[in-house]
Each structure stands twice: as structure tokens, then as C-alpha cells.
Amino acid sequence: MRSSRRVLAAGVAAVSLLSALAGCSRAGSGDTSADTATDKGPAAELRLGYFPNVTHASALIGLEQGLFTKELGGTKLVPTKFNDGPTEVSALLGGSLDAGFIGSGPAINAFAKSNGEAVRLVAGGTSGGAQLVTTPDITTPEQLEGKTIVTPQLGNTQDVALKKWLVEKGLTGKVNIQNLENAKTLDQFKKGDLQAAWLPEPWSSRLVLDAGAKVLVDEKDLWPGGKFPTTTLIVRTQYLKEHPQTVEALLRGLLAANAFAAADSAGAKKAVNSQLEQLTGKGLSAAVIDRSFTSIALDPDPLASTYQQLAKDAVIAGVSETETKLNGLIDLGPLNNVLKAAGRPAADAAGLDTK
Incomplete structure (x- = not known):
């Protein structure tokens, strides 16, 4: 918080x-409360x-x-x-x-x-439209230990999804979480500085198609009916x-x-x-x-x-x-x-x- x-x-x-x-700017826009x-x-x-x-x-x-x-x-x-x-x-x-x-x-x-x-x-x-994508060598959640995982923003939708998933997999505190702008995530992934990212579209697709990432988790698989x-x-x-x-x-x-x-x-x-x-x-x-x-x-x-x-x-x-x-x-x-x-x-x- x-x-x-x-x-x-x-x-x-x-x-x-x-x-x-x-x-x-809305000078005076708050003069009337939502209640009235x-x-x-x-x-x-x-x-x-x-x-x-x-x-x-x-x-x-x-x-x-x-x-x-x-x-x-x-x-x-x-x-x-x-x-x-x-x-x-x-x-x-x-x-x-x-x-x-x-x-x-x-x-x-x-x-x-x-x-x-x-x-x-x-x-x-x-x-x-959100996926956890990783370098090709990572094929199981356990292999993320010690790695850096990126989300777009602290507390955003993908950040919450990642952190909850890490809790479920027993990986809380065992990975490094970084918040980074999507375009910078793509650049750093291409350079080999990052190993994983939980991103919305089109950025998950860009990492897969433009940077050689693989999908470890498609978030829709975690929800009933997708x-x-x-x-x-x-x-x-x-x-x-x-x-x-x-x-x-x-x-x-x-x-x-x-x-x-x-x-x-x-x-x-x-x-x-x-x-x-x-x-x-x-x-x-x-x-x-x-x-x-x-x-x-x-x-x-x-x-x-x-x-x-x-x-x-x-x-x-x-x-x-x-x-x-x-x-x-x-x-x-x-x-x-x-x-x-x-x-x-x-x-x-x-x-x-x-x-």
C-alpha cells in the first residue's frame, strides 16, 4: 500500500x-460532490x-x-x-x-x-491478452528462481497476476521483480538482460516474435472459461x-x-x-x-x-x-x-x- x-x-x-x-483544467469541477x-x-x-x-x-x-x-x-x-x-x-x-x-x-x-x-x-x-513469456531455456516455474521477471508497472493488472502466481508456485522472494516500460522490456530482453516478463498484448507477442521468447503461462488458462x-x-x-x-x-x-x-x-x-x-x-x-x-x-x-x-x-x-x-x-x-x-x-x- x-x-x-x-x-x-x-x-x-x-x-x-x-x-x-x-x-x-477544470477549475471548480469539484464544487458539486458526486452525492448531490x-x-x-x-x-x-x-x-x-x-x-x-x-x-x-x-x-x-x-x-x-x-x-x-x-x-x-x-x-x-x-x-x-x-x-x-x-x-x-x-x-x-x-x-x-x-x-x-x-x-x-x-x-x-x-x-x-x-x-x-x-x-x-x-x-x-x-x-x-496477457502472458508470462520467458527465454527458451526456462520450461518450468522452478527454473525462474534467481531470475528477473518484469511487469509494466507496480500494482498494475499484470503485476498483481504475476505476484499471485509466484505465491501459488512457492516462488515469492526467490525471483527478482522489476517494473519497466514495455518498450524497454523488449530492448533488454533482446540484449539478454532479462529472462521473463508478464505482459499485455502486443508486448507478449513482440517478445515471442521479435525476441525469441516462449510462453510459460497464458493468463487465460488460470481463469474458468479462459x-x-x-x-x-x-x-x-x-x-x-x-x-x-x-x-x-x-x-x-x-x-x-x-x-x-x-x-x-x-x-x-x-x-x-x-x-x-x-x-x-x-x-x-x-x-x-x-x-x-x-x-x-x-x-x-x-x-x-x-x-x-x-x-x-x-x-x-x-x-x-x-x-x-x-x-x-x-x-x-x-x-x-x-x-x-x-x-x-x-x-x-x-x-x-x-x-
């Missing part, structure tokens, strides 16, 4: 600078966070194809790229972001840090209460992005790659993006029934001191309105929609 606070403090400074540069907020109609703008990862494919497709903008109508979309969950959480809690595609771990952390007040999880994004929430969509509670129509428009854009991907796989990959090239300066090879897409599923269902286990996992992993109470985390009202209008069955909040 103390480490998480240090990450949050560092993220606040970064987001403050980002907000100033983007001119998206009322419907004010469509918002003037929606500040949306996301990552340049294939696991954020719905966000990338929606942006590239203009699907969010189309559904938002007169509401201006202000997209902002983030490279890690803790920094995006800082932006949401600081009021410089309205909604964000984010990992399940940081989503729970944002809820916990605000005592269950500041954010609500309104939809899923992606299931699957489904676990890698990317979710959360919204500031006050924004949700003041602008429910805007949130529903965002969710219609999410469904449109998923429908586009289902109908045109090649077009979806092209859209994602175009966004990645714009955001990072370099797109992915056809082989990498093809492999990345085989391990993900785009689904607006948040897989709410997994969240109690995710909260337990954070404690098992040593990332949280106590298990987060998740009652009230999920609000599927807007999503289920959109799903009903589309003739689709409602998503289940698994009891986490009530305090």
Missing part, C-alpha cells in the same frame, strides 16, 4: 503537467483515457473510425494517451479525466483510494450522474467498435495499427498484430463475477494490505440501456452495483 501511494504521488505530478499542456450531482444533460466535452496497447483495441478502433465522435454528437471528445494505470487513476481522481479504459487492477485501486466514491465501472473492454477482465471502462461518478446521456453515447461507440471488429477483422487490425503508429511512432508487424488478436476478446460485459477474486488476488500478491470492499463499484445502468436498445441481453453486475 505504501508503494502504491508513492506511485500515485508520482502520477499526480505527471498528470498535472499533462493537464496544463492539454488545456483541460444531478442530470445536466449532454456534456460539453468528454475527456477519455486509454493505452496504446492491443488490449485497448475497442478504444483504438473507436477513435480511428470516428465511432465515439459520431455517437457523442455535439459533445467534444478529448482523447488522452496513458502508459500505465496508476497515472490514469491519478488523472481520474484529480478530475482532469472523465472516463478511461484501464486495467481491472487500477480500476479497483481507484475505487479503493476514493473510499468507493469517485469512480464507477460501467463496462468491460477486453478479456484475455475469461478475465484485462481492460475495463470506468467513469468519474460525478460525471456519470451529471451526464448519463453522454456516458450512454460513449458506450454506443464502444459497441460500434466491437461490432466493427467482429464484422471486419482485417479492418480492425488496420485501425488498431494506425492508432499505434500515430501514438508511438511505429506500427506493428502483421505477424505481431495477428498473434495479439488471437489472445483477446472484445466484450462490453465487465465479467463482474471475477472482481471479488481480483480483490483477493491483490492481497495474496502483497499489493494491498486489505481486501477492497467492492459494493457499489459497478454501475451497469447505462450499458444495459444501450444493450436493450440494441436487442442484446443485459450484463450482470454480480451484486456489485449496490452499497
Whole structure:
């Protein structure tokens, strides 16, 4: 928990600078508390966070194809790229972001840090798409002893998954865990300085195809039915209460992005790659993006029934001191309105929609 606070403090400074540069400061935005907020109609703008990862494919497709903008109508979309969950959480809690595609771990952390007040999880994004990859000589968990394993960020979704897995394998304290930016992980793996990494797509595929890594653990094999929430969509509670129509428009854009991907796989990959090239300066090879897409599923269902286990996992992993109470985390009202209008069955909040 103390480490998480240090990450949050560092993220606040970064987001403050980002907000100033983007001119998206909200003076007085916190004057009305979420408890007393009322419907004010469509918002003037929606500040949306996301990552340049294939696991954020719905966000990338929606942006590239203009699907969010189309559904938002007169509401201006202000997209902002983030490279890690803790920094995006800082932006949401600081009021410089309205909604964000984010990992399940940081989503729970944002809820916990605000005592269950500041954010609500309104939809899923992606299931699957995370793997523990290693040098070819490592074929069993026991062979990781004394080795260095990398995750993208302290306390992020993959960091929690790795540390819980290490506990189960009796390897806690027997490996070196390092947090490193994904691009640097690829570089160091190529140089032979790293032996293993638990990464989201496309980075696990890049290590396999570009650096000769092998898959030791596919995280979906650790979950019933192979489904676990890698990317979710959360919204500031006050924004949700003041602008429910805007949130529903965002969710219609999410469904449109998923429908586009289902109908045109090649077009979806092209859209994602175009966004990645714009955001990072370099797109992915056809082989990498093809492999990345085989391990993900785009689904607006948040897989709410997994969240109690995710909260337990954070404690098992040593990332949280106590298990987060998740009652009230999920609000599927807007999503289920959109799903009903589309003739689709409602998503289940698994009891986490009530305090």
C-alpha cells in the first residue's frame, strides 16, 4: 500500500503537467460532490483515457473510425494517451479525466483510494491478452528462481497476476521483480538482460516474435472459461450522474467498435495499427498484430463475477494490505440501456452495483 501511494504521488505530478499542456483544467469541477450531482444533460466535452496497447483495441478502433465522435454528437471528445494505470487513476481522481479504459487492477485501486466514491465501472473492454513469456531455456516455474521477471508497472493488472502466481508456485522472494516500460522490456530482453516478463498484448507477442521468447503461462488458462477482465471502462461518478446521456453515447461507440471488429477483422487490425503508429511512432508487424488478436476478446460485459477474486488476488500478491470492499463499484445502468436498445441481453453486475 505504501508503494502504491508513492506511485500515485508520482502520477499526480505527471498528470498535472499533462493537464496544463492539454488545456483541460477544470477549475471548480469539484464544487458539486458526486452525492448531490444531478442530470445536466449532454456534456460539453468528454475527456477519455486509454493505452496504446492491443488490449485497448475497442478504444483504438473507436477513435480511428470516428465511432465515439459520431455517437457523442455535439459533445467534444478529448482523447488522452496513458502508459500505465496508476497515472490514469491519478488523472481520474484529480478530475482532469472523465472516463478511461484501464486495467481491472487500477480500476479497483481507484475505487479503493476514493473510499468507493469517485469512480464507477460501467463496462468491460477486453478479456484475455496477457502472458508470462520467458527465454527458451526456462520450461518450468522452478527454473525462474534467481531470475528477473518484469511487469509494466507496480500494482498494475499484470503485476498483481504475476505476484499471485509466484505465491501459488512457492516462488515469492526467490525471483527478482522489476517494473519497466514495455518498450524497454523488449530492448533488454533482446540484449539478454532479462529472462521473463508478464505482459499485455502486443508486448507478449513482440517478445515471442521479435525476441525469441516462449510462453510459460497464458493468463487465460488460470481463469474458468479462459475469461478475465484485462481492460475495463470506468467513469468519474460525478460525471456519470451529471451526464448519463453522454456516458450512454460513449458506450454506443464502444459497441460500434466491437461490432466493427467482429464484422471486419482485417479492418480492425488496420485501425488498431494506425492508432499505434500515430501514438508511438511505429506500427506493428502483421505477424505481431495477428498473434495479439488471437489472445483477446472484445466484450462490453465487465465479467463482474471475477472482481471479488481480483480483490483477493491483490492481497495474496502483497499489493494491498486489505481486501477492497467492492459494493457499489459497478454501475451497469447505462450499458444495459444501450444493450436493450440494441436487442442484446443485459450484463450482470454480480451484486456489485449496490452499497
